[in-house]
Amino acid sequence: MNEVLVADRAGVRELAMNRPQVHNALDEALIDELIVQLEKARYDPEVRALVLTGLGQSFCAGADLGAMQRQVHASEEENLADALRLARLIRSLQFFPKPTVARVNGAAYGGGVGLVACCDIAIGVGTARFGLTEVRLGLVPAMISPYVIAAIGLRQARRLFVTGEIFDAEEARRIGxxxxxxxxxxxxxxxxxxxxxxxxxxxEAQGEAKRLALAMAELDEAAAERIDRDNAALIARLRVSAEGQEGLGAFLAKRAPRWMA
Structure with missing residues (x-):
């Protein structure tokens, strides 16, 4: 099965995440294929704009369950490599040189929120739900944090980062x-x-306008890569920490973590 379905029409390339059976959760194969397709679209002169969406009921449920199981048993170095893979995807979308539209057909959590935040235009259905729920696992939304903060602002991000609460589409619109x-x-x-x-x-003007907006917000791709490396080291350390191991283990076992007892 193709992880990403690609469709072209009148200068628009649509990338549809194709794992509906797991709500388009991000595993290694899906992340790698999205990176490949973004690179192809970046240099295709026929592509004027990009649409990112998901098949099925959800946009993107964030981390894949199988990937999370592997993270529990992986070393800090292996977790670092895994985090850098996601960082590359998110950064590639944030700095994609052509206009991007997120077609948010359903729920987005964790990394899925990061994908939405990195698109120039984000349009979602009223039934969509969102969440940055990493703290519930003893983790943090490290790899998507710079891009989510750029989209919704520091004040809103601080609240959502520390509560891990689920919010609806109208709230997503209100906060940006x-x-x-x-x-x-x-x-x-x-x-x-x-x-x-x-x-x-x-x-050409669109490309320059996009670069202008990012520059005025002091968002630079090279600087973002350096930040991503620091954040990847942070999440790798947290995944192998006692609290991270307890949070991931509790989630996989479908029980409450010990800090809720």
Whole structure:
């Protein structure tokens, strides 16, 4: 099965995460394929804009259960390599040189929130739910943190990082994670309307405008890579810590962690 389904139409490339049976959770294969497809689209002169979505009921459920099981038994060095893989994906999307649209067809958690945050335009269905739930596992949203903070601001990020609470689409729109919330049957129309606006602009100007916005926010790809390495070291250390091991183990065993006892 292809991890990512690719479709082209009138200058638009759509990448659809194709693991609906696990709510498009991010495993190594899906992350690697998304990186490959972003690289292809980056250098394809026929691609004017990119749409990222998920198949099935969810946009992206974050970390894959199997990947989490491997993290429990992996060394700190192996966890570091795993974290850097996700960092590369998120960074590639954040600094993708063409306009990007997140077609948020359902729930997004953890890394899925990071993917939404990195897109220029984010449109979601009203039934979507979101969460940065890592602290419930004794972890932190390290790899997506710079990009989520850039999208929703420090004040909102601090609240969501420390509570791990689930929030709905209207709250996502209020804090800036989504630009627009629509009914499920209106999602495609809303995405097409956004793409129609993008099609009216000069592609070179769009690229420069995107770089300008990122530069004015002091977001630099080289600096982001350095931050990602520090954050990867942080999450690798936390995964092998006593609290991280307890949180992951409790989640996999479907029990409450000891700190809730």
């Amino acid at each position: 994670l989504l630009h627009q919330v629509v009914a499920g049957e209106a999602l495609d129309g809303a995405v097409e309307a956004a793409l129609a606006h993008l099609a009216k602009a000069g592609p």
